[in-house]
Amino acid sequence: MFVYNLRLALLSMRRNPVLTLLMVSAIAIGIGMSTTCLAIFHVMSGNPIAYKNDQLYAVQLDNWDPAEAYTGPHDMPTQVTYLDATALMKAAKAPHQNVAFVSGLTLQSDNPAIKPYLIVARVTYNDFFPMFDTPFEYGGPWGNDADQGAQQVTVLSEETNEKLFGGANSVGKEVTLDNRRFRVVGVLKKWNPTPKFYDLENGALDDGEDLYIPFSLTQPMELHSFGNNSCWKDTSDHTFQGYLNSECVWLQFWAELPTAAARDDYQQFLNDYVKEQKKAGRFPRPAKTYLSNVDEWLKTNKVVPDEVRVLVALSFMFLAVCMLNTIGLILAKFLRRSGEIGLRRALGASRMALFRQYLVETGVIGLGGGLLGIGVGWIGLFGLRHMLSSDAGRAAHLDWTMVGVGLLLAVVASMLAGIYPAWRVVRIPPALYLKIQ
Amino acid sequence: MLKMENISKIYRTDVVQTHALRDFSLDVKEGEFVAVMGPSGSGKSTFLNIAGLLESFDGGSYTLDGEDVSHLNDDDRSRIRNERIGFIFQGFNLIPDLNVSDNVDVPLRYRGFKAAERARRVQAALETVGLASRMKHVPAQLSGGQQQRVAIARALAGEPRILLADEPTGNLDSLMARQVLDLIEGINESGTTIVMVTHDPELAKRAHRSVHVLDGQVMDLKAVPDTGKRETKGVQA
Numbered sequence: 023m024f025v026y027n028l029r030l031a032l033l034s035m036r037r038n039p040v041l042t043l044l045m046v047s048a049i050a051i052g053i054g055m056s057t058t059c060l061a062i063f064h065v066m067s068g069n070p071i072a073y074k075n076d077q078l079y080a081v082q083l084d085n086w087d088p089a090e091a092y093t094g095p096h097d098m099p100t101q102v103t104y105l106d107a108t109a110l111m112k113a114a115k116a117p118h119q120n121v122a123f124v125s126g127l128t129l130q131s132d133n134p135a136i137k138p139y140l141i142v143a144r145v146t147y148n149d150f151f152p153m154f155d156t157p158f159e160y161g162g163p164w165g166n167d168a169d170q171g172a173q174q175v176t177v178l179s180e181e182t183n184e185k186l187f188g189g190a191n192s193v194g195k196e197v198t199l200d201n202r203r204f205r206v207v208g209v210l211k212k213w214n215p216t217p218k219f220y221d222l223e224n225g226a227l228d229d230g231e232d233l234y235i236p237f238s239l240t241q242p243m244e245l246h247s248f249g250n251n252s253c254w255k256d257t258s259d260h261t262f263q264g265y266l267n268s269e270c271v272w273l274q275f276w277a278e279l280p281t282a283a284a285r286d287d288y289q290q291f292l293n294d295y296v297k298e299q300k301k302a303g304r305f306p307r308p309a310k311t312y313l314s315n316v317d318e319w320l321k322t323n324k325v326v327p328d329e330v331r332v333l334v335a336l337s338f339m340f341l342a343v344c345m346l347n348t349i350g351l352i353l354a355k356f357l358r359r360s361g362e363i364g365l366r367r368a369l370g371a372s373r374m375a376l377f378r379q380y381l382v383e384t385g386v387i388g389l390g391g392g393l394l395g396i397g398v399g400w401i402g403l404f405g406l407r408h409m410l411s412s413d414a415g416r417a418a419h420l421d422w423t424m425v426g427v428g429l430l431l432a433v434v435a436s437m438l439a440g441i442y443p444a445w446r447v448v449r450i451p452p453a454l455y456l457k458i459q
Numbered sequence: 460m461l462k463m464e465n466i467s468k469i470y471r472t473d474v475v476q477t478h479a480l481r482d483f484s485l486d487v488k489e490g491e492f493v494a495v496m497g498p499s500g501s502g503k504s505t506f507l508n509i510a511g512l513l514e515s516f517d518g519g520s521y522t523l524d525g526e527d528v529s530h531l532n533d534d535d536r537s538r539i540r541n542e543r544i545g546f547i548f549q550g551f552n553l554i555p556d557l558n559v560s561d562n563v564d565v566p567l568r569y570r571g572f573k574a575a576e577r578a579r580r581v582q583a584a585l586e587t588v589g590l591a592s593r594m595k596h597v598p599a600q601l602s603g604g605q606q607q608r609v610a611i612a613r614a615l616a617g618e619p620r621i622l623l624a625d626e627p628t629g630n631l632d633s634l635m636a637r638q639v640l641d642l643i644e645g646i647n648e649s650g651t652t653i654v655m656v657t658h659d660p661e662l663a664k665r666a667h668r669s670v671h672v673l674d675g676q677v678m679d680l681k682a683v684p685d686t687g688k689r690e691t692k693g694v695q696a
Contacts, residue, residue, distance in 0.1 A: 026568060033556040365552045368513055369566040369613070370541020372534050453513040456548065 031383035049391025052344030054398025057428040059337035062418040070215035079313040081275040087254035088306035095322030101271040116277035122146035130198035141232035161193035161208035172238040177208040224249035247272040353443035364455020380444035388436025392429040461487040466519035479505040480675040494663035497672035512536040545614030549626035553598040560594040584612035604635030624655040
């Protein structure tokens with residue numbers, strides 16, 4: 023019967039093309055608006071490493087100004103100082119841990135056709151790669167010796183490898199970064215987690231870095247952060263070493279803690295660490311540390327701003343208005359076919375059979391509206407990407423999940439909108455329909 | 460087959476009540492062909508709607524094919540309409556988007572028959588009305604008489620126990636009307652009970668008997684003389 027009802031729905035749509043087009047358009051506009059907003063929300067609210075959500079923890083230590091709390095999640099800095107980062111790495115209390123920051127380097131290719139250009143490098147430890155499950159196309163992470171010995175090695179992103187080596191296996195080849203020769207040890211496959219959970223400070227929806235180099239090069243190359251630096255305490259030492267010794271926070275620290283017990287142990291370790299530091303005159307505020315899993319980290323950093331949530335709510339209200347209009351159009355369409363309804367009732371169709379028939383029809387109309395709405399949404403997102411400079415606008419796109427959600431939303435909303443008209447027309451006595459036939 | 464006793468039907472609005480039927484009683488035996496006559500507004504259509512379970516009534520009792528149908532719910536009324544009653548309307552009431560075959564198929568869909576059984580019944584019904592070769596035509600491609608024959612085929616496909624016809628030749632010219640009436644007579648001769656509402660006394664003469672309705676009541680009965688063509692069956696009001 024479903025196939026029969028489907029066929030009747032298509033015939034009905036063809037019978038009143040103008041009315042059908044009006045309904046499909048009304049749904050399409052509503053769906054287009056809501057999928058555009060949902061796509062932005064979807065991109066911003068996702069957890070790209072949900073399967074390790076309860077193993078990866080962002081570390082927060084409150085080394086901030088005693089006079090004024092830091093404005094951020096849990097009233098604590100979201101990054102750590104170089105002093106603390108190196109101390110925690112040295113303690114190595116977690117099975118895996120890494121500290122990282124972004125820096126800028128001038129890349130000079132051996133290919134004279136490629137002019138030197140500025141790249142964004144993530145300066146980190148080799149644990150970064152297994153902790154965050156970065157996929158490798160060629161080679162792999164550098165070894166511990168590179169981390170300890172400040173070796174000039176690098177892992178390239180897929181895009182950089184494509185640009186420099188045409189996508190070929192470049193492991194073993196060299197590039198020049200800030201006039202130093204670096205040997206390529208690995209090339210990543212396309213990897214662009216969104217949001218960029220491991221560094222929300224520096225553009226949660228930005229693209230990934232161009233390449234990766236060992237953290238141990240920070241001092242010898244005097245690598246400055248290209249990301250956010252937050253300082254509260256003046257320092258008289260304006261040298262690079264003075265910067266490293268300062269209370270400025272500019273490094274992201276993550277620990278991989280596979281069990282709840284490991285997490286508790288690490289929390290205790292952090293608390294003990296802060297107590298020790300207080301004895302040394304640091305950490306003037308009440309002792310406070312925090313470990314956030316990925317979900318919590320994304321939430322407390324408000325990757326999805328309230329404005330986006332409001333936008334999504336408004337888009338759904340707009341969809342509701344469109345569906346209210348659609349209810350009127352559906353009712354008009356159904357009532358125009360009252361003669362057929364009366365006839366089918368006379369021939370033995372139960373109310374429920376006709377109700378199902380008309381719901382299928384509204385579902386088909388919704389599907390049409392949904393398909394058109396996906397197109398409208400795609401155009402909307404295309405416009406956002408090209409007209410707006412916001413991260414969300416640039417990052418938002420329609421993936422298959424969003425296409426599925428959009429279509430499902432259209433069909434469900436249309437069927438909901440069709441309930442009242444269908445219920446109403448099947449309840450009118452068939453004799454009345456036959457009289458006006 | 461169809462027995463109504465003291466049926467009353469009142470249409471109510473905020474300001475007025477209209478007695479469409481009052482103490483309406485009629486007994487139609489199995490295999491009978493009864494013509495129901497009366498002027499406009501006399502209650503013929505209301506009677507036919509009630510007889511076809513398309514409308515409820517306010518008082519009295521109604522037995523159809525041995526079953527008291529006075530208090531059935533909507534689903535049961537739909538089921539009985541589908542299984543036991545065939546309708547023929549003045550305006551044919553074919554669905555314009557569906558071809559002849561699909562129009563005849565409509566009641567069978569709601570009966571839950573398998574595709575093969577539906578196809579067999581559609582074929583047989585269209586052969587009965589002489590339109591098996593027009594299965595793929597849409598109603599607009601047929602003459603009025605052909606459309607009414609399709610409507611008759613649709614009514615026959617479900618093999619109903621009773622056929623209710625509302626001015627079945629009202630929209631047809633005399634030649635077409637005669638063909639359709641011949642068809643209806645043939646259906647009756649094969650055993651199907653027929654109740655036909657008509658204005659036309661000439662048509663009523665083709666029935667076993669005619670019933671006159673006035674102001675919502677049966678006025679009298681008039682047995683049609685046996686022409687020798689058909690057997691007149693027992694008649695009583």
